[in-house]
Amino acid sequence: MSGREYEFPPAALFEPIAICPYRERSVRVDGCLGDWSESEILPALGELAGGEQYATLRSAWNEHGLFLAVEVEKQEPIVTNRQTPSAGDAIELFIDTRGARSGHRATQFCYHLVILPTGPGSGGQEPVIWREPIRRSLQRSPEPDFDAIRVAAGLGDDCYAMELAFEPDSLHGYEPAEGLRIGFAAVIHDIQRGRQYWGTAPDFPYERDPSTWSLLEHGPPDP
Amino acid sequence: MLEQLLEAVAGESGFDLDTPFEELADEHQRLVLYGTGDRELRVNDRLIARFRGLVPSIEETSRLSSRFRKRVGRILRDLPCPTCNGGRVNAEAAAARFRGRTIVELCSEPLSETAAFFSSVELSEREHDLTGEILEEITRRLRLLDEVGLGYLTLNRSAPSLSGGESQRVRLAGQIGSGLTGVLYVLDEPTVGVHPSDNERMLQALKDLRDLGNTALVVEHDEQTLREADHLIDLGPGSGPDGGEVIASGTPNQVMRRKTSQTGQFLAGELQVPVPAERRPVSGPPRNGDPQEGWLSIIGARHHNLRNIDAHFPLGVLTCVTGPSGSGKTSLVNEILYPELAYHLHGAQDVGGPHRRILGLEQVDGVINIDQNPIGQTPRSSPVTYTGLFDLVRELYSMLPEAMVRGYGPERFSFNKKGGRCEACEGMGRRLVEMHFLPDVWVECEECGGRRYNAETCDIEYRGRSIADVLEMTAGEALEHFDRFPRIRHILQTMVDVGLGYLPLGQPAPMLSGGEAQRVKLARELAKPARGHTVYLLDEPTTGLHCADVLKLLEVLQRLVEAGNTVIVIEHNLDVMKVADWIIDLGPGGGDGGGEIVATGPPEDIAASERSTTGPFLRAALERSRREQPQWQAVSRPPARSDHRAALEALAEDTQRPWERDGRAWHLGPETPTGEPRQWEAGALETFIELAASALGLEDADWADRQYVRLYRDGEGDWVARARTDRQWDVRLQIRAPKGIFEQSRLEQALKLPTWDEIDDLPRYGKRPRVRINTRSRDYDLITVWGFFEHEICSQAFRQMVERALQPEPVAVVAE
Numbered sequence A: 001m002s003g004r005e006y007e008f009p010p011a012a013l014f015e016p017i018a019i020c021p022y023r024e025r026s027v028r029v030d031g032c033l034g035d036w037s038e039s040e041i042l043p044a045l046g047e048l049a050g051g052e053q054y055a056t057l058r059s060a061w062n063e064h065g066l067f068l069a070v071e072v073e074k075q076e077p078i079v080t081n082r083q084t085p086s087a088g089d090a091i092e093l094f095i096d097t098r099g100a101r102s103g104h105r106a107t108q109f110c111y112h113l114v115i116l117p118t119g120p121g122s123g124g125q126e127p128v129i130w131r132e133p134i135r136r137s138l139q140r141s142p143e144p145d146f147d148a149i150r151v152a153a154g155l156g157d158d159c160y161a162m163e164l165a166f167e168p169d170s171l172h173g174y175e176p177a178e179g180l181r182i183g184f185a186a187v188i189h190d191i192q193r194g195r196q197y198w199g200t201a202p203d204f205p206y207e208r209d210p211s212t213w214s215l216l217e218h219g220p221p222d223p
Numbered sequence B: 001m002l003e004q005l006l007e008a009v010a011g012e013s014g015f016d017l018d019t020p021f022e023e024l025a026d027e028h029q030r031l032v033l034y035g036t037g038d039r040e041l042r043v044n045d046r047l048i049a050r051f052r053g054l055v056p057s058i059e060e061t062s063r064l065s066s067r068f069r070k071r072v073g074r075i076l077r078d079l080p081c082p083t084c085n086g087g088r089v090n091a092e093a094a095a096a097r098f099r100g101r102t103i104v105e106l107c108s109e110p111l112s113e114t115a116a117f118f119s120s121v122e123l124s125e126r127e128h129d130l131t132g133e134i135l136e137e138i139t140r141r142l143r144l145l146d147e148v149g150l151g152y153l154t155l156n157r158s159a160p161s162l163s164g165g166e167s168q169r170v171r172l173a174g175q176i177g178s179g180l181t182g183v184l185y186v187l188d189e190p191t192v193g194v195h196p197s198d199n200e201r202m203l204q205a206l207k208d209l210r211d212l213g214n215t216a217l218v219v220e221h222d223e224q225t226l227r228e229a230d231h232l233i234d235l236g237p238g239s240g241p242d243g244g245e246v247i248a249s250g251t252p253n254q255v256m257r258r259k260t261s262q263t264g265q266f267l268a269g270e271l272q273v274p275v276p277a278e279r280r281p282v283s284g285p286p287r288n289g290d291p292q293e294g295w296l297s298i299i300g301a302r303h304h305n306l307r308n309i310d311a312h313f314p315l316g317v318l319t320c321v322t323g324p325s326g327s328g329k330t331s332l333v334n335e336i337l338y339p340e341l342a343y344h345l346h347g348a349q350d351v352g353g354p355h356r357r358i359l360g361l362e363q364v365d366g367v368i369n370i371d372q373n374p375i376g377q378t379p380r381s382s383p384v385t386y387t388g389l390f391d392l393v394r395e396l397y398s399m400l401p402e403a404m405v406r407g408y409g410p411e412r413f414s415f416n417k418k419g420g421r422c423e424a425c426e427g428m429g430r431r432l433v434e435m436h437f438l439p440d441v442w443v444e445c446e447e448c449g450g451r452r453y454n455a456e457t458c459d460i461e462y463r464g465r466s467i468a469d470v471l472e473m474t475a476g477e478a479l480e481h482f483d484r485f486p487r488i489r490h491i492l493q494t495m496v497d498v499g500l501g502y503l504p505l506g507q508p509a510p511m512l513s514g515g516e517a518q519r520v521k522l523a524r525e526l527a528k529p530a531r532g533h534t535v536y537l538l539d540e541p542t543t544g545l546h547c548a549d550v551l552k553l554l555e556v557l558q559r560l561v562e563a564g565n566t567v568i569v570i571e572h573n574l575d576v577m578k579v580a581d582w583i584i585d586l587g588p589g590g591g592d593g594g595g596e597i598v599a600t601g602p603p604e605d606i607a608a609s610e611r612s613t614t615g616p617f618l619r620a621a622l623e624r625s626r627r628e629q630p631q632w633q634a635v636s637r638p639p640a641r642s643d644h645r646a647a648l649e650a651l652a653e654d655t656q657r658p659w660e661r662d663g664r665a666w667h668l669g670p671e672t673p674t675g676e677p678r679q680w681e682a683g684a685l686e687t688f689i690e691l692a693a694s695a696l697g698l699e700d701a702d703w704a705d706r707q708y709v710r711l712y713r714d715g716e717g718d719w720v721a722r723a724r725t726d727r728q729w730d731v732r733l734q735i736r737a738p739k740g741i742f743e744q745s746r747l748e749q750a751l752k753l754p755t756w757d758e759i760d761d762l763p764r765y766g767k768r769p770r771v772r773i774n775t776r777s778r779d780y781d782l783i784t785v786w787g788f789f790e791h792e793i794c795s796q797a798f799r800q801m802v803e804r805a806l807q808p809e810p811v812a813v814v815a816e
């Protein structure tokens, strides 16, 4: 279900570049969004893709890495499916650490990551993250350094939150710096409410074509 | 968000979003169309954007995926290039003239005229040396195109705008021109869309090919082609499972003598479409453009080649619009009449091609265009879903004893919903594989082998067939299989009546031919309750039909008319023309040689017309035909809903739903209705019901529902306590308590229920209290407890809460 039907996707009219603000103190990756500020919420690009808008994304960066948070409203209990992530609650991230937006084929800087808010870990409570291969890549990117990627989930009765921190070099070629632009898109899955997109749109071949992702620009440190 | 982005584009460039596009300055129009290029606009302090512009973004997205290409195709229109005015050549080339004519002019007139022009050219000796051979070749090729009946086309028509039959004939002309020998040519219904007068030329072209030393193999229903063939191979005897054999093989005369060959019998004149002895009476057509009762008139039609004509369609009869290819039938009927009726009667968006007025609309209630467009784009759509048959069949399957015992509802048998379908292919039976640079392809799902359903769903059988089997049945087989169900039978019978008895019910929409799609639409319309005063439009409905099926189709069209409707068909098939009540014949030729009404009246009048190209063929057909008065029946009404219910209930007679049979076992059983293991403790539910029943002074609760166990005060009225049992990880217990006696935090403290997060080893999460009071209702406070363990419900505090909440209602004291 792709939500609202459109003749022509408004997302195709623009190449958005969202500002990822600088923050002095690193985010505590604990699944609780208390230490994020209002100004770190990403613009609601999901509206361009149509469908229900039930998730909010936040981002920030500093020398210690890139921080992301996704907050998802839930009506039904969380379910996850490791085999078919789209058959449950899941978040897909698409990151191109060079953010060129020119080629239609993935390079060694492109990643497709899948994150489940709960999973098979101890007691099923730990979130799970893995990387999916990107079809038709020109070059396959090196395996992410999962020790340098921190993930935490906070599970509530009517929402869940995911926090992620990518340390420098956790993804090939990622070196946070002012003005850096990375390719970025996200797809949030919820079987009841359909998919919510950020920075790309349904029917775009975003799973294989990095030119369909938006850009995230690392903003300047506050004066 | 979209507004913000658009505002940024307009604000930055200095125009106003409320200004209509035509009134924008040129530079702003260019910006909307072609974007801001690399320039980045600041939308707000957290967002920058480049605006691509309409043209590049449409081009870009249609390159991205084939799905977009299709979708974008719908909003794009081809317009003549503004620089060359559609002439395709630059100014220098367009200025060059040969005998006073430019290349653009020569390419934009019907090629029969172009051909005449070139053959009339006389060359000087010098000119002959220079251009003689070229000129001969041009003349020869044009003549070939003309000979296959394409003289009305212009040379500059783009290939995609040609109909299938036209492009087939263009290729045919090219082949004859090539002079190859020893080639086997295979043609599929080359006469589609060809007027009988052009047929002869086309046949001549095929014979020319043969005489050059080639073989032509033609799949065809057209009588004239069959008669002139050197050899016939007749397959049959029936269609689908009833076909597949060679019934006759030989010269047309040999085939005619074969009694078992339907084709032979038609050729021999044994089987034929009889001409009605008496046609339906039609009063004389209106004169000089006045409105007249019983007529629908288009006045001053000027679309394409139509020459400012007045066309009058009689209402309540079967009308046939005839004429050579390119004479203007489609322009008149599909491009003026249909859009105008749809616009006025149904508020559709498009308006018809140029014409002055349309009269008589008030006598018509609706219009239905039964065209040959696909009934859907994905395999989710198929005849069984499109005709509404599947809803009935799913209902039937859900009423089967085994389905009832398992608690399967109609949705379980849907391949569009989770539950009963195969999840690997999401009920499609196939999976879409995107191919680089090639159109996407569908492959069969390996999980279900194309059956679309999971194994449990296929366990449920009616007369030995599962729902997946039903999708593979032909309409004819299904008619027998479901003969006890009047409404199902009714729809299937109409499918058989329109000649679709051989069609598998679940055949995916993209795999239906245009003619099949058209007949599926016709069947759907026929199966609906008769409406009367509706205009049905059909463009060449006999395409792909064998003579025997044409007979059936005509029967169906007549039934629509008998029910008080108007049927207008565009046809080249003489069997249809000769049984029509009225004919409007366009012509006399195609393109600029057409666009007039040459003759109009009952078929006999057309047959007698001197000018009509159709006339002589119709005359011959009428002379060959038997006359008899058919007994047409009006379309049958769909059987009453109640009859259908009765048939279904007979099926389910003694079967009770599992919750009706043994509610306790249903609600306390080891699995939820969706088949997952029930995790909460049965004792929790039992204890709750016992507590509530005893507080209310009842023996037991009402267990006979699929989802809920309910308790009523004094056993009637609205429920006062209930439990929802169909979820895997909690049983939701609810009580309607008198207002104001409970308070959230006090109740939390009293019950001491840990939150989900505080219970280890449960994959159910949440920080919120598991007891909540909702005070929004005026009449009661709703207490909800998410139960799991029995011991929690057995606590002293819980018992007290139930007793207080359900205490006998205080007697209202009415003040004097």
Ligand SMILES: Nc1ncnc2c1ncn2[C@@H]1O[C@H](COP(=O)(O)OP(=O)(O)O)[C@@H](O)[C@H]1O
Binding pocket: B152, B153, B154, B161, B304, B305, B323, B324, B325, B326, B327, B328, B329, B330, B331, B332, B590, B591, B592
């Ligand atoms: N899209 C079009 N653009 C220009 N001319 C057209 C177009 N479609 C049809 N015509 C021309 O209009 C005339 C009538 O065509 P049409 O109504 O399709 O005839 P028919 O249905 O009788 O075969 C023909 O000369 C045809 O070539």
Ligand SMILES: [Mg+2]
Binding pocket: B326, B329, B330
């Ligand atoms: Mg036509």
Ligand SMILES: [Zn+2]
Binding pocket: B081, B082, B083, B084, B085, B086, B087, B088, B089
């Ligand atoms: Zn041009």
Ligand SMILES: [Zn+2]
Binding pocket: B422, B423, B424, B425, B426, B427, B428, B429, B430, B445, B446, B447, B448, B449, B450, B451, B452, B453
């Ligand atoms: Zn399948």
